[in-house]
Amino acid sequence: MAGLSSDLPDEGRGTTFVPFPLANECLHDPVRLEEQFARDGLLFFRGLLDPCELDAVSEPLRRALEAEQILDERGHWTGTVPSNLVHRRVNDQVPCAEFWASERMVGLFERFLGEPAFVYRSTVVRSYVPNDPVYLTPIHQDSFYHRMNDEFRTVWLPLSEASLDTTGGIAIALGSHRAGPREHVPQPAYRSILTLDELIPLGVVPDSVKEPWATSAVAPGDVLAFHPHALHRSLPNRSSHGVRLSMDTRIQPARLPRSFSATHTVAEIQRAKATKF
Numbered sequence: 001m002a003g004l005s006s007d008l009p010d011e012g013r014g015t016t017f018v019p020f021p022l023a024n025e026c027l028h029d030p031v032r033l034e035e036q037f038a039r040d041g042l043l044f045f046r047g048l049l050d051p052c053e054l055d056a057v058s059e060p061l062r063r064a065l066e067a068e069q070i071l072d073e074r075g076h077w078t079g080t081v082p083s084n085l086v087h088r089r090v091n092d093q094v095p096c097a098e099f100w101a102s103e104r105m106v107g108l109f110e111r112f113l114g115e116p117a118f119v120y121r122s123t124v125v126r127s128y129v130p131n132d133p134v135y136l137t138p139i140h141q142d143s144f145y146h147r148m149n150d151e152f153r154t155v156w157l158p159l160s161e162a163s164l165d166t167t168g169g170i171a172i173a174l175g176s177h178r179a180g181p182r183e184h185v186p187q188p189a190y191r192s193i194l195t196l197d198e199l200i201p202l203g204v205v206p207d208s209v210k211e212p213w214a215t216s217a218v219a220p221g222d223v224l225a226f227h228p229h230a231l232h233r234s235l236p237n238r239s240s241h242g243v244r245l246s247m248d249t250r251i252q253p254a255r256l257p258r259s260f261s262a263t264h265t266v267a268e269i270q271r272a273k274a275t276k277f
C-alpha cells in the first residue's frame, strides 16, 4: 500500500546541486542531442531564444499579475499571496497557444523530437511569490500525470530570472528517467496551483531519490526540455520581492494519439472535472 508522506515542502536546503549540462552545442546534431537526452533525461539550452520573443507571453502575464495586485508597477512583489483562483485567472490571460504555434517554437520542437510535434494545450503559467511553499510542485514525474504515452517531452521556459538563492526555479534529478516510473504518494504539505478543490498532489518521497539533483540559474531565453520519467520539483522562492515566472507545456510526436490533457486547456480540464462530481 502506498505510504502517506507528511514531509513539509522540501526546501532543498542541505541538498547539493550540480548544474544542468548545457546542450547548446548539440542543437544541430540530432545524434548528440539524442545521446545527451538519453543520458541525462534533460536538455538545457542557454539563451536559445531572444528574450524579446517572449514578450508575447511575459507582457500579458505581468499585466495580469499587476491587475491582481501581485506585482507593482516596478515588477516587484506587493506582498499579496495569490490564491489558486488567482493563479488560474492569470493562467487564462496568457496567450500560450499562439506563442507555441510561432514558427520559431515549432521549429525547435521538431528538432527536439526529430519529427513534427503536437503541443499540449494545457500550458501551466507559474508565478511563485516568496515564502509560499505550499504551491510548489513536490518531486514527481510528468508521466504520472500525463499517461497516454511516454514519448512526450516537457518544455519549460523561464519568464523571469531565477536561481537557487533568489526566486528558485526548477530542479531535476539527473538520469532519474532511466529507472522508469516511480511510486507517487500523497504530499499533504502541498496544494495544487491550479485546481480549485482541496486535491492533495501526489509525489515521490525525497529520500527515495538517489540521483544527483541538478539546477542552474536561468533567465528568459533559456529553454529546458525533459523526459516524462525525469524526477523534478520546484525550488522555493527565497527572494524578498522577486516573483518567479515560468511556463511549461508538453510536446509529443504529432502522429501519436492525444490524451484529454493534451487537447484541453487547464481551465477546460478543471471545468470538466467539476461537472463530473
Ligand SMILES: O=C(O)CCC(=O)C(=O)O
Residues within 6 Å of the ligand: 126, 136, 137, 142, 154, 156, 169, 170, 232, 233, 234, 235, 246, 248, 249
Ligand atoms: O516550474 C516548476 O516549478 C515545476 C514545473 C513542473 O512540475 C512541470 O513542468 O511539470
